[in-house]
Amino acid sequence: MPADLAVIGLGHLGLPLAQAAVTAGIDTVGYDPDRRPYAELRAGRSPVEGALTASEVRRMISGGFRPTTDAAELGRVRTAVICSPTPLGPDRAVDLTALGDAARALASRLRPHTTVLLESAVPPGTTETFLRPLLEEGSGLVAGRDFHLACSPGRLDPGNRTRTLANTPKVIGGLTPACTESAAAFYGRLTDKVVRARGPREAEMTKVLETNFRHVNIALVNEMAVLCHDLGVDFWDVIRCAETKPFGFQPFRPGPGVGGHGVPVDPGGPPHGGRAPGHPLRMVSLAQEINDRMPRYVIQRCATLLNEHGKSVRGARILLLGVTYKPDTADQEAAPAREIATRLMDMGAQIGYHDPHVLDWRVRERPVPRADSLYEAAAAADLTVLLQQHRTYDLQGLAVKAQLLLDTRGATPAGAAHRL
Template sequence: MPADLAVIGLGHLGLPLAQAATAAGIDTIGYDTDPRPVAELAAGRPPVDGSLTASEIRRMLSGGFRPTTNPTELGRVRTAVICAPTPLGADRTPDLAAVTEAARALAARLRPNTTVLLESPVHPGTTEDVLRPLLETGSGLTAGRDFHLAYSPGRLDPGNRAHGFAHTPRVIGGLTPACTESAAAFYGRLTDKVVRARGTREAETVKVLETNFRHVNIALVNEMAVLCHELGVDLWDVIRCAETKPFGFQAFRPGPGVGGHGVPVDTIGPHRPLRLVELAGQVNERMPQYVIQRCATLLNEHGKSARGARVLLLGVTYKPDLADQEGSPAAEIGRRLMDMGAVVSYHDPYVADWRVRDLPVPRADSLYEAAAAADLTVLLQHHRTYDLQGLAVKAQLLLDTRGVTPAGAAHRL
């Protein structure tokens, strides 16, 4: 059965798009080569990252959304959006294997007048230099003449209800002005505002800038956290005061590491590396080790060795109030604690099973009892369900890596 839209890739980019499109009354199919998420979605079960609830999936299905692994469905749509994952490879550049696979599947079935969009994080030039040749060779059609081609960076903040799909402006950059307008017409059905970039490369570079901006600023406050601890200065009070400045400052807060799907890009093809981004990555990658150092020091100051110490980790997801563990520093912190001989357990209301080195980590059933029994409790993620005041009273020793406990109630990062 024909559909208006095909979302290719049912991950953290594709599912929110499919949800928004279905809610807007657009007949949508979701295509993925992996049969597992397709079967789960078809059965009304939510994704493992918790990005959508079971009720939201059921609403999508009742609204006409159809998940499929059948590539022939791609030849029956007016618009196709590629949302394939592009994790960093060993050379620190985005791995385009899933994007090229999606492009070949689409190209073999591409019809004239279709609008093709790419949302995956890629290097500037990918839409024109990689995606376009694959689509043209596989279809015999010409981009900009026979079909429209454009790039739009994914920029949703998972779990952020204030800035959902409809209220987050979309940046569009087309191969031609007509391509841009066709893409803008599609996204205009889903969002309040569409911003037109000069072309595909400018739109692609928006994603690079936005992601690197986040990582560089987190690195700055992470370095400030280490410095302020050495100086005996309350960094969170410093940030509280600094963010009252109405211009020239945006508040970022330190933590045990940087998680999430957006990864910093410090090398772009043969061009010179972005040295500041490279350095920021090094700073952020050192934060789990700094947390371990603080853990060992705190235990030692209280007459205990890390070897044999019972350590409870609270919150192992990368973001509060979500189940998504993508890039969470908790796994590295757990590994390092185990290497030191600590006995590690965890608590997370969103994660029923957590593994380190493919081995299950014991899950605390009773939070307060576990905190009282542990030699050290480490708050890695601040879920709203945590009663921090009560936790501070029950825990023998509490390290707060998020700066959210009441002043004086815990040791802060």
């Protein structure tokens, strides 16, 4: 059965897009070569932690959304949006494998006048030098003449119920002006505001700038938090005071590490970046180095606190609170909790955890004991470490019950716990 839209890749980008499209009355099919998302969606469950609730999935299905693993469906749509994952590989270059697979699946079925949109986070130049050749070679069609091609990087904040696709401006950069307008016509049905970039590279670089902005600023406050601790300065009070400035300052807060789907990128590094040699983004590399050190710093603070109270890490009972990368969601993408748990285990600690959104948590493929009673577990633990401040946590009450409490988020009342 023909559909207006195909969403390719049913992950943290594709699912919210499909939901918004179905809500807007757009006949939508969701394609993913992996059978697991298909099976989960057909069973009324979200295949991605924190992306959609079960009730939202059921409403999508009842609204006409059709998940499929049959690539033939891609040849029957007017618009195809590629939302494939583009993680960093071992060499910290963006891995375009899933994007290439999606492009080839679409290309062999691409029809004239189709609009193809790329939402995956990619280095500048990818739409033109990687995606376009795959689509043209596989279809025999020419982008900009026979079909429209544009980039509109995903901007959603997973778990944020206030900022949705409808009220988050959509940046669009087409291969030609006609490509841009075709993309704008599609996204205009889903969002209140469309922002036209000069071209695909500008749209791609917008995402790079937004992601790197976050990581660089978090690195700044992470580094200052370490310095302030050494100087005996309450950095959380410093932030409280600084954020009263009505101009020229935006508050960021330190933490045990940086998680999430947006990874810092030096667009000169990957093969499709088009950078002249000798111009790396040094600040981005330094920010990544600083942020990558934070889990080790948290462990250092744990060891110091235990030692000050006559205990060692080896044999200590340590309770980790909140193992997701952001509060009030089940999404664990790149959360620092796993590295912290791994290192503490290597040092001989007995690790337990509590998280209201994660009922089963594994480190090195082994289940970590989950605390049934939070207060009892905190009272029994030699050290409790707050890694994520879910709103269900009564931190003042927790500070009273815990033998030792290390707050890596600055969420506890001043003086109630040891803060990062």
